[in-house]
Amino acid sequence: MEDIKNIIESLLFVTEEPLTVDRLKKILNQADTIEIRKALNDISEEYRARKGGFYLYQVAGGYQVRTRPEYTPWIKRLIQPKPLRLSKAALETLAIIAYKQPIIRSDIEHIRGVDCGGVLKVLLERKFIRVLGRKEIPGRPLIYGTTRHFLEVFDLKTLKDLPTPKEIEELGNSALEATSGMSQANSEKLEAEKSKNA
């Protein structure tokens, strides 16, 4: 296909959600994956070189045209988006689920030390998390994981794109050194998660 790049660009212009290579492949009558990737890369490079008002971002396993963060103040004069406004509790719960998924409610509550029922409801309503299934233990509790919407909103390519706990700083580095064993386990878990999703 000669004008594959233009076709893809037109699709990117119209789409409301990130376009995956698979989706593009279907739309483009099984065009060559390598060709599609090359076209996406070319578009991305062009936008970057042009240094315009938007870039092509890789997000939630797909591609999407998004504005450059530098111009946020101007955009906010045009539209008045409501801020994300997740409570600390909701954010913490979301972080725990993002890093430790698949995870059941009691494990989340064990880490946070408080009841998480209300917060989980909010996160489910906002479509940041979803129920993955039930754990085959007494009570068959629900297993939670994050959604694609979570990746979209938090500008993540995949779950692996999350900073490793090692990269997270707080309360001095000493606190982190001692938890490096924990971090190791976590990144392995994320790694496993990734290959499962792939």
Place this chain on the structure above:
Amino acid sequence: MTEAPYRVQLENIFEGPMDLLVHLIKKNELDIYDIPIALITEQYLHYLEWMKMMNIEFAGEFIVMASTLTQIKSRMLLPIHDEEDEEEDPRLEITKPLLEYIQMKSAAENLVKRHLLGEDIFIRGQHREDFLTSIQDEYIKIGLFELIDAFQKILDKIPSDDRMEFTADRISVKDKISQIADILESKGSATFEELFSEKPEKGEVIVTFLAILEMVKLTLVRIVQHAQTKIIRLFYI
């Protein structure tokens, strides 16, 4: 008109016992690997007393943590028998979960620092409803315990007087909320201290504090603290 004592329920908006511990560790600049358990327990119980005094209903988890702390404290007092295998530091019972919790807290902070869709970066023709907030999901930048600290400062200003004063027409929390709303409506924002009179009565201070908590819960105000000056400011939403 007689009213039942006003109670503020914390529910999910505010923090839990783990946050209180983290707050205390930070405030006292303690080494998490060597927590002075007696000091922490004492301060922890002190906060609980305050919350009780202010009629803030807190979750049972706070009590559970209090008993855990007390138990660790008493185990620390027991003599160590040399013959026995080296026993684990009883404090590990809270150190381990605290470390994990702190790690997840910073993970959460890192999440909001990203370029958020609908906040920092935008897409075309976005359904803006996606980013509408639900009322029960208010984001307060300042924690409850920082607020309690600020509140204690105000109370310290009250001259200690053994006599209790009873006034017939004590202001209710509901009235105070509308008073604060009036102030914020005309000025847009106000500092925490501006909301209290120069020499406030204890009753007034408590009512004001409860009113502020209630307003946060109702998503009427946003409370932020200046990173350097530590001045707490309320904004009308």
